[in-house]
Amino acid sequence: xxxxxxxxxxxxxxxxxxxxxxxxxxxxxxxxxxxxxxxxxxxxxxxxxxxxxxxxxxxxxxxxxxxxxxxxxxxxxxxxxxxxxxxxxxxxxxxxxxxxxxxxxxxxxxxxxxxxxxxxxxxxxxxxxxxxxxxxxxxxxxxxxxxxxxxxxxxxxxxxxxxxxxxxxxxxxxxxxxxxxxxxxxxxxxxxxxxxxxxxxxxxxxxxxxxxxxxxxxxxxxxxxxxxxxxxxxxxxxxxxxxxxxxxxxxxxxxxxxxxxxxxxxxxxxxxxxxxxxxxxxxxxxxxxxxxxxxxxxxxxxxxxxxxxxxxxxxxxxxxxxxxxxxxxxxxxxxxxxxxxxxxxxx
Amino acid sequence: xxxxxxxxxxxxxxxxxxxxxxxxxxxxxxxxxxxxxxxxxxxxxxxxxxxxxxxxxxxxxxxxxxxxxxxxxxxxxxxxxxxxxxxxxxxxxxxxxxxxxxxxxxxxxxxxxxxxxxxxxxxxxxxxxxxxxxxxxxxxxxxxxxxxxxxxxxxxxxxxxxxxxxxxxxxxxxxxxxxxxxxxxxxxxxxxxxxxxxxxxxxxxxxxxxxxxxxxxxxxxxxxxxxxxxxxxxxxxxxxxxxxxxxxxxxxxxxxxxxxxxxxxxxxxxxxxxxxxxxxxxxxxxxxxxxxxxxxxxxxxxxxxxxxxxxxxxxxxxxxxxxxxxxxxxxxxxxxxxxxxxxxxxxxxxxxxxxxxxxxxxxxxxxxxxxxxxxxxxxxxxxxxxxxxxxxxxxxxxxxxxxxxxxxxxxxxxxxxxxxxxxxxxxxxxxxxxxxxxxxxxxxxxxxxxxxxxxxxxxxxxxxxxxxxxxxxxxxxxxxxxxxxxxxxxxxxxxxxxxxxxxxxxxxxxxxxxxxxxxxxxxxxxxxxxxxxxxxxxxxxxxxxxxxxxxxxxxxxxxxxxxxxxxxxxxxxxxxxxxxxxxxxxxxxxxxxxxxxxxxxxxxxxxxxxxxxxxxxxxxxxxx
Numbered sequence: 001x002x003x004x005x006x007x008x009x010x011x012x013x014x015x016x017x018x019x020x021x022x023x024x025x026x027x028x029x030x031x032x033x034x035x036x037x038x039x040x041x042x043x044x045x046x047x048x049x050x051x052x053x054x055x056x057x058x059x060x061x062x063x064x065x066x067x068x069x070x071x072x073x074x075x076x077x078x079x080x081x082x083x084x085x086x087x088x089x090x091x092x093x094x095x096x097x098x099x100x101x102x103x104x105x106x107x108x109x110x111x112x113x114x115x116x117x118x119x120x121x122x123x124x125x126x127x128x129x130x131x132x133x134x135x136x137x138x139x140x141x142x143x144x145x146x147x148x149x150x151x152x153x154x155x156x157x158x159x160x161x162x163x164x165x166x167x168x169x170x171x172x173x174x175x176x177x178x179x180x181x182x183x184x185x186x187x188x189x190x191x192x193x194x195x196x197x198x199x200x201x202x203x204x205x206x207x208x209x210x211x212x213x214x215x216x217x218x219x220x221x222x223x224x225x226x227x228x229x230x231x232x233x234x235x236x237x238x239x240x241x242x243x244x245x246x247x248x249x250x251x252x253x254x255x256x257x258x259x260x261x262x263x264x265x266x267x268x269x270x271x272x273x274x275x276x277x278x279x280x281x282x283x284x285x286x287x288x289x290x291x292x293x294x295x296x297x298x299x300x301x302x303x304x305x306x307x308x309x310x311x312x313x314x315x316x317x318x319x320x321x322x323x324x325x326x327x328x329x330x331x332x333x334x335x336x337x338x339x340x341x342x343x344x345x346x347x
Numbered sequence: 348x349x350x351x352x353x354x355x356x357x358x359x360x361x362x363x364x365x366x367x368x369x370x371x372x373x374x375x376x377x378x379x380x381x382x383x384x385x386x387x388x389x390x391x392x393x394x395x396x397x398x399x400x401x402x403x404x405x406x407x408x409x410x411x412x413x414x415x416x417x418x419x420x421x422x423x424x425x426x427x428x429x430x431x432x433x434x435x436x437x438x439x440x441x442x443x444x445x446x447x448x449x450x451x452x453x454x455x456x457x458x459x460x461x462x463x464x465x466x467x468x469x470x471x472x473x474x475x476x477x478x479x480x481x482x483x484x485x486x487x488x489x490x491x492x493x494x495x496x497x498x499x500x501x502x503x504x505x506x507x508x509x510x511x512x513x514x515x516x517x518x519x520x521x522x523x524x525x526x527x528x529x530x531x532x533x534x535x536x537x538x539x540x541x542x543x544x545x546x547x548x549x550x551x552x553x554x555x556x557x558x559x560x561x562x563x564x565x566x567x568x569x570x571x572x573x574x575x576x577x578x579x580x581x582x583x584x585x586x587x588x589x590x591x592x593x594x595x596x597x598x599x600x601x602x603x604x605x606x607x608x609x610x611x612x613x614x615x616x617x618x619x620x621x622x623x624x625x626x627x628x629x630x631x632x633x634x635x636x637x638x639x640x641x642x643x644x645x646x647x648x649x650x651x652x653x654x655x656x657x658x659x660x661x662x663x664x665x666x667x668x669x670x671x672x673x674x675x676x677x678x679x680x681x682x683x684x685x686x687x688x689x690x691x692x693x694x695x696x697x698x699x700x701x702x703x704x705x706x707x708x709x710x711x712x713x714x715x716x717x718x719x720x721x722x723x724x725x726x727x728x729x730x731x732x733x734x735x736x737x738x739x740x741x742x743x744x745x746x747x748x749x750x751x752x753x754x755x756x757x758x759x760x761x762x763x764x765x766x767x768x769x770x771x772x773x774x775x776x777x778x779x780x781x782x783x784x785x786x787x788x789x790x791x792x793x794x795x796x797x798x799x800x801x802x803x804x805x806x807x808x809x810x811x812x813x814x815x816x817x818x819x820x821x822x823x824x825x826x827x828x829x830x831x832x833x834x835x836x837x838x839x840x841x842x843x844x845x846x847x848x849x850x851x852x853x854x855x856x857x858x859x860x861x862x863x864x865x866x867x868x869x870x871x872x873x874x875x876x877x878x879x880x881x882x883x884x885x886x887x888x889x890x891x892x893x894x895x896x897x898x899x900x901x902x903x904x905x906x907x908x909x910x911x912x913x914x915x916x917x918x919x920x921x922x923x924x925x926x927x928x929x930x931x932x933x934x935x936x937x938x939x940x941x942x943x944x945x946x947x948x949x950x951x952x953x954x955x956x957x958x959x960x961x962x963x964x965x966x967x968x969x970x971x
Contacts, residue, residue, distance in 0.1 A: 004419050010866075011869075014866060014869065014870075037731055038805065041732070041805065041806065041809060042730075042731060042732050044809075045732035045737060045809060046730070046732065048813060049740070052816070052817070056820065060824070063828075064828075067828065070828075070832065070849065070850075071828045071829070071831045071832040072831070072832075073832060073833060073846065082760070083760050083761060083763060083764060086758065086760055086761060087755070087761055087764075090754060090755055090758065090761065091755075094751040094752075094754050094755070095751075097715075097747075097751065098747060098748065098751045101718055101719075101722060101747045102744060102747060102748075104722050104726075105721075105722055105725070105740065105743055105744055105747070106740075106744075108722060108725040108726050108728075108730075109725060109730060109732075109740055112661070112725060112726070112727055112728045112729065112730050113729075113730055113732075114662075114729050114730055114731045114732075115729060118729055119662075119729065119923045119925075119930060120661060120662040120663040120727060120728045120729040120922065120923035120930065121663065121726075121727035121728075121923070122663070122664065122922075122923050122924055122925050123663065123664070123666060123723070123726075123727065124664040124665075124666065124667075124668065124920065125666065125667050125668065125669070125670070126666075126667075129667075129719075129723065130667055130670050130716070133715065133716060133719040134712060134716055137711065137712050137715040137716075138712050141708045141709075141711055141712065141754075142708075144708065144754065144758065145704065145705055145708045148704060148758040148759065148760055148761070149701045149704060149705070149759075151760040152697065152700060152701060152704065152758075152759040152760040153697070153701065155760060155763070156697030156700070157697075171614075172524065172615070191612040191613065191614050191619055192614075192619045194614040194619060196617075201614065230694075233612070233613065233614045233615075234517065234521075234524060234613055234614060234615040235517045235518040235521070235524050235615075236515055236517065236518065236627055238692070238767065240767075240833070240835065242764070242832075242833035242846050243846070245763060245764045246763065247692050247763050247764065247766055247767075248692050248694060249692055249693045249694055251627055251628060251693065251694055252517060252610075252611060252612055252613050252627065253610070253611025253612040253613070253623070253624075253625065253626065253627070254611070254626060254627070254628060254694060256693075256694030257694075277845070278845070279845055281844055281845060281846050283835055283844055283846070283847070284835070285766070285767040285768070285835040285836070286515070286767065287440070287510065287511045287515075287518065287836075287837045288518060288524075289440075289518060289524050289525045290436050290437045290440070290525060291436070292440075292837060292838065292839070293436070293835075293838040293839045293840055293841070293843060294843050296843050296844055
């Protein structure tokens with residue numbers, strides 16, 4: 001209620017200001033000749049152009065420098081180093097053009113204000129100038145395209161054969177991950193087999209699925225290529241790991257992938273940032289519904305040997321959910337239990 | 348000469364027509380007069396701009412002051428405010444979605460093109476009206492129906508569409524996924540269908556009128572750049588909107604008739620859907636095949652308007668008239684082959700990514716040419732800061748800033764990090780949203796005297812400009828930093844992530860700036876409506892402009908010119924011509940009347956013009 005009063009009050013004040021301006025302008029109209037150009041306001045506007053240029057320039061430079069570390073997230077992947085380099089090359093080139101053109105725009109506005117005694121310079125065209133500012137941007141942009149495409153091709157090229165294959169799947173509203181287990185092969189899935197427990201819709205008639213395991217976080221080895229197999233099961237999501245400069249949509253019915261090499265463990269990053277609670281995260285960047293902003297997945301990067309140790313301690317999903325053994329075709333059950341590391345006696 | 352033929356016939360026809368007394372309904376409501384229709388588009392556009400702007404304030408409140416209670420909004424939003432006085436997250440998404448839809452389609456397409464194409468095309472090319480006044484009227488009323496449907500969808504129980512203005516399926520196809528994808532989405536789709544019909548009717552009319560109804564002497568190389576821009580915009584719309592029809596139609600089939608164009612392998616709400624074989628990516632291709640030309644449909648008219656205003660108020664010819672037309676054409680053509688730069692990280696083949704990146708960079712060249720030409724037009728000009736001029740300079744600044752960030756986003760490798768972050772929000776709000784909006788406002792200030800026969804108050808205009816200009820930069824410039832830091836778009840709150848749990852102060856600043864910017868628009872609204880009734884009466888040609896609309900009476904009747912339509916003898920940019928008496932020579936002044944300022948080749952053409960005139964008279968006689 002208080003706020004409402006405040007707003008109404010604000011509007012009233014605004015109205016009063018408007019009325020005052022109006023009265024003053026009506027008076028000035030009455031005094032002035034009709035078609036004459038109002039020189040004083042022309043001067044004020046011209047000056048404001050210059051002031052805007054200077055003030056905004058100073059504020060931008062000051063803010064960009066003083067908060068540099070806040071908006072530049074530390075890089076945690078090999079290709080991230082490349083994209084960041086490209087980013088800053090682009091920043092320097094476009095920044096130069098940006099500053100130059102804005103300075104010219106506002107300075108000319110200020111400099112060439114109306115003056116009755118002067119005529120504007122009749123300058124309808126000049127082919128030389130036109131050619132210069134067609135060719136120069138074209139060359140600069142070509143350079144950027146060449147660097148950009150080669151970077152893009154490096155990143156999106158084929159994943160190395162020895163990559164660690166991990167699956168990540170988005171659904172409303174969480175991420176889940178799946179590791180291939182001892183056989184290093186992810187088992188088949190079928191979305192019709194999904195239920196409240198079997199989030200991935202694992203198809204246990206495929207023996208590769210028996211030893212797949214699903215930790216609650218995404219664990220990654222440092223220094224080894226990781227191939228993320230990405231999918232979604234309801235609407236489009238998008239895997240975004242800001243520190244790894246990694247983003248790829250998760251599309252229902254169309255699996256996608258992204259490979260990268262983590263270069264810093266979580267521990268190393270904690271030291272680097274001086275933040276003991278630092279954690280890598282994955283967020284969703286494609287609008288997926290009410291809980292879009294809550295889709296967080298914790299990412300942990302280990303040293304390679306720690307990663308292997310961690311993997312060895314993980315129990316296959318089937319072993320944690322033995323009820324599903326009854327759904328496996330009779331002749332495969334024994335194999336499944338062996339693969340999942342369940343002792344045959346338990347049954 | 349065939350053109351002249353038709354034209355003469357048209358003239359007499361109209362003069363007969365004008366004698367009829369018009370009833371209130373045919374004059375102000377179901378009017379076929381392009382000027383009235385333009386005003387209808389403008390007023391509807393202003394209404395929607397207000398709605399869209401207020402919606403943005405609602406979600407800015409949530410983003411800037413997540414702790415604050417919004418209990419005081421309960422009288423308006425009812426159940427969409429939670430028990431604890433917070434905005435319902437789904438309603439937040441609804442606001443974001445409707446803000447986008449309204450601004451892109453209803454304000455910056457219908458409000459901008461609808462207003463100025465309708466108003467200026469006949470007046471600037473020297474025509475009595477549009478080629479088909481009836482279709483023109485239908486165009487507005489289809490837009491009106493579309494507006495009504497969209498407006499009603501705001502008040503239904505399950506809420507309006509919530510899947511973002513790009514309505515990607517499956518989210519937009521499945522009511523189980525979000526409540527707005529129920530009835531709200533259906534109404535969105537229906538409204539959009541009506542909207543497309545409206546755009547088609549308008550576009551066909553604009554193109555036909557420009558090609559066929561130009562007055563004597565108004566060759567394509569003497570058209571003001573505004574008309575060139577409207578012409579190319581209409582062609583873009585005509586070629587791209589039908590693709591949206593296809594996309595929307597398939598989506599309607601998927602939603603209502605069980606087809607699987609966009610749906611495949613979906614498990615939602617505890618059940619597996621039977622759909623299989625569809626591709627959500629197909630929708631994105633179809634959508635952006637419209638969507639990318641659409642951003643040029645939004646910005647080209649603004650660039651056209653700006654070219655005219657900057658030239659007039661610099662008292663200088665626009666620099667590189669032909670290069671300006673050339674770059675408009677290049678932008679128009681290239682805009683059809685860059686759509687997939689919105690989709691670099693959808694899992695599309697990376698090779699396609701390289702191709703679209705290359706094409707995207709090519710389109711930067713004509714955009715750069717335009718900027719350099721604007722700046723050169725200002726150089727050694729004699730600049731008068733009318734409010735329209737200020738807004739045009741503002742537009743150029745936005746076009747530079749937003750264009751530069753486009754280079755980042757167009758680069759596929761950089762887009763990996765920047766896609767769907769606030770960097771994108773900053774980019775398109777500056778280059779497309781604010782720039783086009785400034786173009787529209789500049790146009791209103793500039794042609795208000797022609798529309799209503801009165802002037803808007805300049806001083807309020809200055810205040811409006813400086814508050815808006817500084818406001819827009821304060822809102823969107825900081826978003827670049829947040830974007831580089833990786834903050835994703837369309838997030839209700841950032842507190843769930845360590846990586847995004849900062850910048851609370853910057854977000855608060857943006858919200859405050861948004862409120863200031865919005866309040867400046869009320870100054871404009873006041874100025875606009877007050878001046879319609881009480882503004883200063885305008886002189887015949889308040890800006891000493893060259894184009895034909897200023898030769899029409901101050902309050903033109905239906906038919907625009909009471910007698911003969913003026914003939915055009917020169918291009919529209921003879922400002923400050925060396926030797927001329929005044930610093931402007933309108934298009935309808937023959938070279939024979941300005942011997943003191945003619946260039947040698949123009950003196951030559953006096954003879955030709957004489958022949959031209961004689962020729963037309965002969966045609967006239969044969970007609971009878």
